[in-house]
Amino acid sequence: MAVENNFINGIQERGYIKIGLPPYNTPPAYYIDPKTKELSGYDVDFARKLASELEVDVKFYRNSKDFNDLVRRVGAKEFDLAMGKLGTTYERLFNAFPVQYMKLRHAILANRQSLEKNDLRSGLPDFGDRLKNSSIRIGRMGGSIWDTEVRRVFPNAKIIKFKDWGEVKEALFEGRVDAIYRDATEIKAIVYQDPNLAIQYVPILFEDELTMTSIFMSESGKFGFSDFLKFFIDREWGEIKNDSAIFEEFQDYYNSLSKFQP
Template structure:
């Protein structure tokens, strides 16, 4: 079981509402009863769409809205950019093929409060592409287990984080032992971070940028798939895998033998904040989303939910 306690700043509705029900937590849902709506999938575009049921506004009502909110209201749909591959428990297809998860429920609830429908745009083949689609105006918002980075923040504006992970390292035990034998007076983690090593990260993720910051003396090697990265650590091709604690702990839980060959270090002083993103010009939408998170925020320790959905995706 995934033991690490992670504090999630998300709305209570993320766990009270299911994918096709608007009842829960004693809350009235704006925009009417949508409990019978079902997703349909555009396979070619990797996009999941709910049938449109927007609340129509008069021209006078629309004229009072700022341009970014008015654009969404006039269209009648909130376009949400989301990475194409599943990332349980944030977004994934359930046994019936329905798109579910923390980010999916957040997006649906945001759309309900805006009184529009929601469209999940899953064309992006990397998390950087998710950001690019928002920056280019092809999506209104990114909700996609999206890490905050300085380079991405040059293109988009982030909300306050709704999830905060710690960064982590999965280190090859033999390589670590050899390094410790040469420097017995230094801490193991300090040795890994400050000596010249090969560090593995996932391609086109925030950890490419994070790695360049944390490991100035090391060579950063990118891997397209997580299982390839983990195998490289086991085989000693890289000293360590650098990723968030949830993903790495997940790998250890799924494969207990991995602990024989590797050691997990959680970097308590280095965080990986997860936030939503909007286009730079969408200031009113950003303010609205931050207010939404403030109103709905509760400190929820969801170890049980994380353990339930910690299967992960390779």
């Protein structure tokens, strides 16, 4: 008698895989293309290719409240998988099971004058430790891993929560915070958009702080689908990608952000 995989069989009998995505636009990972009005990005392409290997269609669900809610919902079996640059934290492991497919460095974009006022000069040999133990004001996005990670990395900082990434960036440029915190792909993208920002703001990447970025699933998904997913990542994705690989593969996208294209 053949042993069946009930999780995969259920997807195939339904005829489509249910993928939960965050309710944001985060190019080049996942976003509504302004030209085509279609959902696009490398996470979207990943999901569609995965569906093709299962010989089913894919349906995307983008109605979660935030990143944390998305992970909770997949753990409650509302989707088959949840993805979209989802970092792994202890809190999320209470709700769902991860399979890693990226690792991204942590980064901040800081106001140069604010750093100098706090006696934080990048030339100092202990700059990294001094920065992490400083009391600067850092903006972060609510409902994300940065809620917990920024407090872990910057235990003495004044942490200010904002609704979304747009509000976080606005707070920095309006002087309401000294720095903003997220992964390297998001921080460097801001500088790509306007290289002149480098006059007033400095991006700082932390080589010793990495986010384990994962695809999440329920307990039944862990036992029924994690091996298939890991094989797919190895065969189709090629490796657990870091932010340098993302920049290299999507260099055309990042270059297109610049306001100063020839």
